[in-house]
Amino acid sequence: MLQVEDLNTFYGKAQILFDMRLAVKRGEIVVLLGRNGAGKTTTFKSIMGIVRPQSGKIMFKGRPIQTLPPYKTCALGLGYVPEDRRIFSGLSILENLEVGKQPPRAGLEPWTPARLFELFPNLGERPHQRGGTLSGGEQQMLTIARTLMGNPEMIILDEPSEGLAPVIVAQLARTILRLKQEGVSILLAEQNLNFANYVGDRVYIVYHGSICYESAIAELSAEAYEKYCALQIGGG
Amino acid sequence: MDRTLGFYIVQFLTGLADASALFLVACGLSLIFGVSRIVNLAHGSFYMVGAYVAYYLIGFFSEGGCAFWAGIVLAAVVVGLIGVGIEVLLLRRLYGAPELFMLFATFGVVLIMQDLSRWLFGAEDLLGPRAPGLAGSVNIRGTLLPQYDLALILIAPLILGVLWLLLNRTRWGILVRAATEDREMSDALGVNQTRLFTSVFFLGSFLAGLGGAIQLPKGGANLLMDLNTIAEAFVVVVVGGMGSIPGAYLAAVIIGELGSFGVLVFPESTLVLMFLVMAVVLVIRPHGLLGQAGAGAHVAFRAAEAVLQPASKKLKLLGLACLVLILVMPVLVGTFQLVLLTEIALFALASMSLYFMMGPGGMVSFGHAAFFGGGAYAAALLVHYLQTPMELAVLLAPLLVGLLALIIGWFCVRLSGVYMAMLTLAFAQICWSIVFQWGEVTGGDDGLLSIWPSQWASDKIVFYYLTMILSIGGILVLRYFIFTPFGYTMRACRDSALRVDSIGINLARHQCLAFAVAGVFAGLAGGLYVFSKGSVFPDEMAIPRSFDFLFMVLLGGVETLFGPIAGAAAFTWLHDQISRTDFWQLILGCIFVLLVVAFPQGIVGSINVRWGRFFANQNH
Numbered sequence: 026m027l028q029v030e031d032l033n034t035f036y037g038k039a040q041i042l043f044d045m046r047l048a049v050k051r052g053e054i055v056v057l058l059g060r061n062g063a064g065k066t067t068t069f070k071s072i073m074g075i076v077r078p079q080s081g082k083i084m085f086k087g088r089p090i091q092t093l094p095p096y097k098t099c100a101l102g103l104g105y106v107p108e109d110r111r112i113f114s115g116l117s118i119l120e121n122l123e124v125g126k127q128p129p130r131a132g133l134e135p136w137t138p139a140r141l142f143e144l145f146p147n148l149g150e151r152p153h154q155r156g157g158t159l160s161g162g163e164q165q166m167l168t169i170a171r172t173l174m175g176n177p178e179m180i181i182l183d184e185p186s187e188g189l190a191p192v193i194v195a196q197l198a199r200t201i202l203r204l205k206q207e208g209v210s211i212l213l214a215e216q217n218l219n220f221a222n223y224v225g226d227r228v229y230i231v232y233h234g235s236i237c238y239e240s241a242i243a244e245l246s247a248e249a250y251e252k253y254c255a256l257q258i259g260g261g
Numbered sequence: 262m263d264r265t266l267g268f269y270i271v272q273f274l275t276g277l278a279d280a281s282a283l284f285l286v287a288c289g290l291s292l293i294f295g296v297s298r299i300v301n302l303a304h305g306s307f308y309m310v311g312a313y314v315a316y317y318l319i320g321f322f323s324e325g326g327c328a329f330w331a332g333i334v335l336a337a338v339v340v341g342l343i344g345v346g347i348e349v350l351l352l353r354r355l356y357g358a359p360e361l362f363m364l365f366a367t368f369g370v371v372l373i374m375q376d377l378s379r380w381l382f383g384a385e386d387l388l389g390p391r392a393p394g395l396a397g398s399v400n401i402r403g404t405l406l407p408q409y410d411l412a413l414i415l416i417a418p419l420i421l422g423v424l425w426l427l428l429n430r431t432r433w434g435i436l437v438r439a440a441t442e443d444r445e446m447s448d449a450l451g452v453n454q455t456r457l458f459t460s461v462f463f464l465g466s467f468l469a470g471l472g473g474a475i476q477l478p479k480g481g482a483n484l485l486m487d488l489n490t491i492a493e494a495f496v497v498v499v500v501g502g503m504g505s506i507p508g509a510y511l512a513a514v515i516i517g518e519l520g521s522f523g524v525l526v527f528p529e530s531t532l533v534l535m536f537l538v539m540a541v542v543l544v545i546r547p548h549g550l551l552g553q554a555g556a557g558a559h560v561a562f563r564a565a566e567a568v569l570q571p572a573s574k575k576l577k578l579l580g581l582a583c584l585v586l587i588l589v590m591p592v593l594v595g596t597f598q599l600v601l602l603t604e605i606a607l608f609a610l611a612s613m614s615l616y617f618m619m620g621p622g623g624m625v626s627f628g629h630a631a632f633f634g635g636g637a638y639a640a641a642l643l644v645h646y647l648q649t650p651m652e653l654a655v656l657l658a659p660l661l662v663g664l665l666a667l668i669i670g671w672f673c674v675r676l677s678g679v680y681m682a683m684l685t686l687a688f689a690q691i692c693w694s695i696v697f698q699w700g701e702v703t704g705g706d707d708g709l710l711s712i713w714p715s716q717w718a719s720d721k722i723v724f725y726y727l728t729m730i731l732s733i734g735g736i737l738v739l740r741y742f743i744f745t746p747f748g749y750t751m752r753a754c755r756d757s758a759l760r761v762d763s764i765g766i767n768l769a770r771h772q773c774l775a776f777a778v779a780g781v782f783a784g785l786a787g788g789l790y791v792f793s794k795g796s797v798f799p800d801e802m803a804i805p806r807s808f809d810f811l812f813m814v815l816l817g818g819v820e821t822l823f824g825p826i827a828g829a830a831a832f833t834w835l836h837d838q839i840s841r842t843d844f845w846q847l848i849l850g851c852i853f854v855l856l857v858v859a860f861p862q863g864i865v866g867s868i869n870v871r872w873g874r875f876f877a878n879q880n881h
Contacts, residue, residue, distance in 0.1 A: 073449055099451035111446040113439045123432060124439040125450045175451050 026051045026179055026210045027072070027103070032081030032091075034071045041067045042078070043234040047212075049179065054201065054211040056221040056242065058254050059231035065214040066108055068231070069181050073105045074098050086178070102130055104177030108184045108214075110168045114157025118148050121156050121167055125174035133176055133208065141170040144200060162193035169200070179210040186220045198223050218250065230254060267402025272521050274401075278410035278479070280510075280517030281417035282308075285472030286490055287497035288424065288509040289465035295441040295504045296461045298360060299352060300679055302367040305491030306374040307466050311340045311473025312389075312482035313382045319390050319477075329392050337471035344466025348459055354858055356458075360679075361625065365815060366857045368808050371487060372850030379484055380844065389477035409478050416475060420468070421510050428506070437461060441504065488804045492690040495683040496535055500542050502552020503680065511550055536691045540672055543684070547675045571744055572822075587729055591722045599725050601837055603793050606732040607786045609829035612813035613736045614782035616825040619814060621743050622775045623755025624673070625682045628689025629810045631669070632780045634802030635662045636787025638696060641709040641797045651715040651792055655731075658788030659781040665692075666780020667773060674772040677758070686804065693802040708798035712791050728789055735782045740822055742778065751775050809836075812853065 032045040042064050049055045057065050070076040072083055074095045083091040090098050099105070113121050122138050129135035142149025145166040156167060165185060172180055182201075186194045194217070201211060201224045215221045221228060221242065228245050230238035230253045238249045290304045315336035322328030347370055355363045395412055398405040428434035439447040440457055448454050473486070480486075497516055501508030516535055523534040542550060572580065591599060615629045639658040643649035649657070669688045673681050696703045703709065718724050742748050753761050754768050761768050791797045800806060809832065817828025835852065839845045 075445055075449060095445070095448040096451050096453045099449060105449045107446065107449070111443055113442045113446075115442060116435065116438055120435045120438075123435045124447055124452065126432075127451045171450065 026053075026086065027212065028082075028084040029068070029072065030082040030084075032068070032071055032078050032083065034067055034076055034078045034081075036067075036076075041234050042071065042081075045071075045081070045231075045235055047229050047236060047239075049210055049212050051210055052205065052208060054205055054213065054224055054226050056225035056228045057212065057214045057231055058216070058218070058221060058228055058250070059214075060216070060254060063231040064234040065231055066183055067234075069105065069107075069183050069212075069214065072098075072181065073103070099175055099177075100127065102176070102178035104172035104175050104180040106168050106172050106180060106182045106185065108187065110164045112156035112159070112164045112167055112171075114155065116156055117153045118156065118159075118167060119152045121171050122174050125171035127175040130176040130178065133178065135176050136170075136173045138174075141173060144203065145170055162189050162196075165189060165193070165197065166200075173204075177209065179212070180204070182211060182213045184214050184216065186215065186217045194220060216254070218254075265403055267404040270401050271404040271406045272525070273518065274406055274410060274414060276518035276521030277417075277514060278413035278517070279520055280513040281413040282472040282476035282480075283490075283493055283497055283516060284417045284510050284513035285420060285468045285475070287494045287501065287513055288421075288506050289468035289472075290494050291498050291501075291504055291506065291509055292437075292461055292468075293465035294498075294679070296437055296444075297352070297356070297458050299363050299367065300360070300683070301465070302364060302491055303347065303370040303374065304465070304469050304494060305487040305489070306371050306378075307340050307344060307469035308473040308490045309482070309484070309486040310343065310374060310378060311336050311470030312477050312480075312486060313378060313387070313473075314339050314470070315474035315477050316387050316389060316482050317382075329390070333471070333474040333477075336474040337467045340470025340473070341463045341467030344469075345459055345463045348462040351854060351858070352462075353455065353458075358857070361811075361815060362857045365808075365812065366854050368812075369850040369853030369857065371491075372805075372846040372853065374850075375484065375487060376844045376847035376850070380847075382482070384484060386483040387481050389479065389481045392478050395478075407479075413475060413479070417510060417513070420471075421506065424506050433460070492687060492804065493535075496539055496687050498549075499676075499680060499683050499687065500539055500549055502546075502549025504553070505549065505551040508549055508551030533691060533695065536687070539684075539687065543672060543675055548680075576823075584733070587733075591725060596721050599721050600793070601833065603721075603725050603728045604790075605830050605833045606728050607790045607793065608810070608813060608833050609826045610732040610735045611783045611786040612810045612817075612825040612829045613739050614779040614786070615810045616814045616822075617739050617743070617782070618775055618779045621748055621751045621755065622772065622779075623752075624677075624772060624775065625685075625811075626779075626807070627682045627686035627804075627811070628669075628692075628807050629685075629779075629783060630802050630804070630806035631685075631689035631692040632662050632666055632783035633787040633790070633810065634696070634797075634799075634806065635665050635692060635780075636784030637791040637797045637801050638703065638709075638787075639784065640788040640791045641712045642703070644712050645709050651718065655785070655788045655792070659784035662784025662787070663777045663781040666784075667777045670773040670776025670780075673776065674769045686807065689802065689807055690804065693799055693804075696802055697799045703799075706799065708796055710796045712797065713795050714792045718792075724793060728793065731785065731789060735785055736826065739778070739782055743822070747771075747774075816856065 027049040029045060029047045032042050033040065034042040034045075045064065045068055047055070047057070047068075057068070059065050067076060071078045074090070074093050074097075078091060081091065082089060085098070085101055085103055088101065090101065090103075095105075113124060116124070119138060122141065138152070142152070147163055148166055148170060156164065159167060169182070169185070185197055185201075189197065198220060201213070205211060213221075213225070225242040228240060228242045229236050230249060232253045237253055238246075240246070286304060286308050289307075290301060293299060293301050293304070315333050318336050319329055319332035322332055351366055351370070352363060355366055392409045392412065395408040397408050399408055399411065428438060436447065436452050436457055440452065440454060444454055473482075493516065497509055497512040500515065501510070501512030515538060519534050519538060527534055546552075590602060594602075611629065611633045614632070615626060618624045618626055636658045639661045640654040643654040643657060644651070669685070673684050673688070676684055697705060699705070713719060714724055718727050750761070750766060750771050753766070754771055758768055787801070790801075813828035813832045814825050815828070816831055817824030817826065836849070839848045842848065
């Protein structure tokens with residue numbers, strides 16, 4: 026579905042990604058683990074075309090997309106849910122969904138506000154409420170729903186569980202598995218190991234801008250996690 | 262004149278009618294800014310062209326009720342398409358560039374359209390045709406109101422309603438509002454931003470053109486409409502609140518009524534009243550009547566990114582070489598070139614003072630001519646009315662301008678980014694209008710003449726040396742300020758207002774002080790300038806002069822201290838070369854546009870990129 030090869034991305038003169046590579050197969054949930062600043066978000070922004078990588082290759086459904094602007098990447102069926110949610114705060118829930126709306130895609134049942142409100146009942150209760158007045162959990166639901174309105178075949182989720190109450194995180198995990206059943210492939214950045222274990226199929230660990238470890242989620246080694254992800258105090 | 266109730270009603274309705282065209286321009290400006298973050302200075306030009314095009318279209322269609330309205334709508338469409346052309350051919354190339362450069366490109370467009378209009382439509386003011394069926398007047402309790410005013414009064418709320426529906430009830434409107442909040446996100450959600458920008462540009466330009474066209478029967482068409490309108494539209498946007506369409510209407514009505522009733526109280530300068538209202542609004546609601554905090558304010562002009570370094574040894578040597586060259590110049594060149602060099606030195610000082618605000622201060626001013634021209638007028642008035650000797654006038658002028666800058670600064674530092682820049686432009690326009698309209702004191706359009714230096718300095722060579730000493734001294738003092746704790750604080754204020762606040766620095770006071778310092782040195786330059794020329798005219802305070810200074814700074818590049826000097830030299834020389842040709846504004850506009858497209862870092866900035874390492878400190 027998605028292949029990233031030898032991606033190098035810079036912010037000004039600072040190199041963030043070093044030969045980043047990863048792959049997501051159709052119908053799979055792949056988790057990117059890593060500390061803050063490891064390069065997860067930059068990887069996602071490079072894939073979407075929000076940040077232009079200096080070199081490397083990104084293939085989506087067999088097509089190179091590394092030079093496409095974000096809106097074209099999106100039109101190909103790759104949806105993006107950013108870390109900070111980025112709800113249009115002055116727009117109502119329904120209007121937020123309208124912005125994400127794209128034409129239906131062959132082979133997928135198109136998402137409509139009505140279908141999404143089944144998935145996220147909280148949103149359906151007050152469809153005309155302004156996005157800026159929603160709670161953090163509701164905003165997270167809305168940002169996912171908004172991306173789904175583009176009928177993506179694959180979505181990229183950047184730390185969806187961050188800052189949410191445990192009960193909301195559990196609900197979110199169920200939603201993600203439900204999307205997998207619908208046939209949506211998912212690439213997900215996480216720092217919450219339990220969440221990753223619950224939803225993921227495979228895992229990559231990002232460290233200093235490149236992949237340093239990869240395995241099936243069930244086989245994730247404790248040492249690798251300790252070494253590259255866990256918070257270390259006093260050198261490391 | 263008998264002031265009955267009817268008179269006041271008519272006066273009120275006239276104000277409402279005046280508000281209509283202003284509202285259309287201002288909301289177009291606001292829409293374009295919201296989505297594309299472009300402060301489109303050419304918006305006033307669109308308004309002007311709308312009036313001219315409507316004039317010719319209506320004439321072309323000949324008589325008939327349909328012809329008039331068809332001409333007006335068609336003129337608006339034509340202007341909309343001109344806007345699209347400018348967006349597609351020029352602005353689209355610049356979306357990655359800093360906001361200031363885009364602004365400059367639009368100012369280039371202003372100059373180009375000004376000269377093209379003069380060429381196409383002639384310099385004569387045109388009287389608009391009467392609207393068929395609305396040529397008569399209505400009698401309101403004994404006072405007559407043109408019927409067309411009633412039509413104007415109805416048009417604005419109608420457009421307001423249509424825009425509201427468009428923005429809130431259509432997919433296009435939702436996408437526009439989404440892009441106004443977060444372009445990048447709506448791009449990632451599959452919305453083609455380029456196409457959206459173009460459509461918004463069409464609508465905004467269409468509205469400006471429509472504004473110009475509908476006021477034709479009332480105000481006609483003339484070549485001064487562009488800059489007058491843009492200044493008023495800025496005031497409307499600032500008073501109403503950036504991005505708020507109802508706010509723009511409310512503000513336009515306030516400004517319209519002010520003009521209408523202000524004439525009764527204060528016939529000389531209605532703009533002063535406009536300023537008072539704006540000042541009151543900004544003190545009470547810094548983001549405008551219906552604006553939301555944050556909208557537009559976060560669009561700071563990123564002027565200087567690189568950290569300023571004190572001059573290296575090699576750079577100091579270069580400076581010394583320049584000094585020697587300046588010293589021996591009178592031996593090498595004739596009087597004419599010497600006068601030009603004097604002018605360059607004064608402009609260099611003025612643009613350095615602007616750089617002082619913009620670069621380290623992070624406060625972009627669109628109204629620096631108020632300080633420069635203020636200095637010139639202060640000196641000229643002192644000489645004219647009090648026979649002050651030159652020495653005293655040159656000393657007092659900067660102090661008076663410093664005071665003016667302190668007052669203007671006091672208001673401006675309440676805002677940031679684009680808002681602040683617009684406010685400086687509005688203030689400068691007010692200063693200009695005072696000088697322009699208050700003929701008995703300032704000589705109005707005829708200016709003040711015979712302001713010559715003292716006997717000892719009347720020789721061109723002596724005056725040259727005097728100018729050089731004071732300008733270079735001024736530039737060095739400004740430079741010195743940048744590397745004092747005050748300068749560091751200024752830069753800190755620019756980089757993070759919040760952090761500066763939280764470590765106990767009074768942000769507003771520092772910025773206000775920076776305004777005053779910049780004002781003092783611009784005033785010094787202006788004060789000397791008037792003696793070098795022997796006269797002063799309102800042009801020294803007008804918007805184009807402000808943009809000359811901005812252009813000098815940008816031409817030189819905002820990342821270096823040498824930039825403003827090089828920019829002043831290059832610009833003054835260039836201006837001298839082309840100002841004798843007939844359509845020099847056209848040429849200048851084209852140069853602006855080309856330079857912005859070709860060198861987004863300015864002259865010295867580009868040199869810096871290429872040879873910067875040569876001049877850098879070795880241990881760096």
